[in-house]
Amino acid sequence: MTEATEATEATEATEATGVTGATTPFDHAERRIWSGKAEAYADTYAQLCAHLVPALLDAADVGPGTRVLDVGCGSGTVSVAAAARGASVYAADADPGMAAATRRAVPGVTPHIARLPELPYANDTFDAVVGNFVLNHVGRPLAALAELRRITRPGGRVAVTIWRSPGAPGQTLIGRAAQAAGLIRPTWLPALAPQDDFPRTPEGLAALLDTAGLLGARCSEVAWKHRCDPDTWWAGAERGVGAIGQVLNSGGTEGLAAARSAYDDLCAEFHVRDGLLVLPHVALLASGRASEAGSPGEGSSGRLPAATK
């Protein structure tokens, strides 16, 4: 049996039982949110999330020959960029459709279907692990970071991005439209449990990395203006992408129409250049080292095999 086959079987065993000790109601909702959304995500919000990719790869020291894992790979933006740097790219996503999208986007990479906070890789497998806007989608962020540290070799780097809270006006635009239309979060879509949450600030995320055992943890804010035509910006949520997409669609056709009308009014608050909305966003980029170079890692866990391509 190859290592890759074993990894797939381990993943399938977890999927068969459905729930693991590390899985929360938030995680179950996330599986539902992303299922069947790979194409809609690639067409819309993937372009927004792409902004942080060069800085994320820099923060993880990804260059030629780096053995890097792109966790929560989505439609493959980070994997494509890492491959263009000459890195040896591995990828994983909890959603099979997303894993397939990355496989199509990056020749030679076969992503694992695997979910944080339990990944099918041995300790110290990677030189670098990166997660672009993924940590904000896991039910146990601290356990997820500890897992990323575990699979990174001593001296290797872990880098992640999340949205800052409070968000910038571009981030809250569609949520405000949904609110104006009286739409509310569906009951099956729980917020993160308070005991698992952390302040979405540079200090809060750096402290989480530190608590997860990452050394020299640092975190900075990155603000930028995303330019997008109003229909495309709306289309991501209308097609059900992300929690906001679920809120938007919770009120049926009428709710959607009411929210669209509110959205059109709110768009007037934003600058428009060449027909494109100028949407301010602010995110957090954090990174740290798995352990000191040359120090022993955690040794072999014997849990699951190392990744193969």
Ligand SMILES: C[S@@+](CC[C@H](N)C(=O)[O-])C[C@H]1O[C@@H](n2cnc3c(N)ncnc32)[C@H](O)[C@@H]1O
């Ligand atoms: C906002 S998208 C980001 C995708 C990609 N990193 C990018 O930059 O475009 C979040 C991704 O995280 C994945 N995801 C959510 N929870 C996950 C988990 N617990 N483990 C692994 N992937 C997860 C989703 O399936 C989705 O593809």
